[in-house]
Amino acid sequence: MKLAMVGIAALMLTGCATSSSVKEAPLSAGVSRDYEAPYPQVKRLALESVQGLNVDVTSTDETGSVYTITFTKPMSAFSWGEVGLVRVMDLEPDSRVSVVSEKRYKIQVTGTEEDEFASAVFEGIDHALDRR
Secondary structure, eight states: OHHHHHHHHHHHHHTBOOHHHHHTSOTTOSEEEEESSOHHHHHHHHHHHHHTSSSEEEEEEEETTEEEEEEEEOOOSSOOOEEEEEEEEEOSSSEEEEEEEEESBTTOOSSOOHHHHHHHHHHHHHHHHHHO
16 A cells, blocks of 8 residues: 555656746747737737636746746646746747646546637637727
8 A cells, every 4th residue: 555655646746847847848838829910919919818827927038029927827626726827929020929738637537628728718808909
C-alpha cells in the first residue's frame, strides 16, 4: 500500500505542468486565430477577455511584438487546475492571438481543455470587436 502511494505521488509530480512549462511553448503552439484589428487594440481586448474567465492572471509581459498573458486556473472539486498563456502577436496591420494551456497533471481526466480556453478567449475578443 505504501509503495503504491509513493508510485502515485511520483507519477503525479513527473507530470506537473507549470507556468514555466507553458511559457517554453513555441510561438506556433496552441490554438490561434487572426484578427483584422491593430495589435494595441487586440492586446487590450485579449487581457480583458482573460480577466473575464474563471482564472487568475499571474503575469503579463511584452517582448518585441509579442504580448503574453500568463494565467492559472485553481484547483476545484473536479480538477487539479490548469496553467496557460495567451499570446498576442503583431502581424502589422493585423494581429494573431494564440492560446496554450495544460492541465496541471498529465493523468488528470477532468478540467478545461485547451480548445475550451481558446474558444472562451476568442469569444470575448469577438464580442468586444463587434461592439465597436
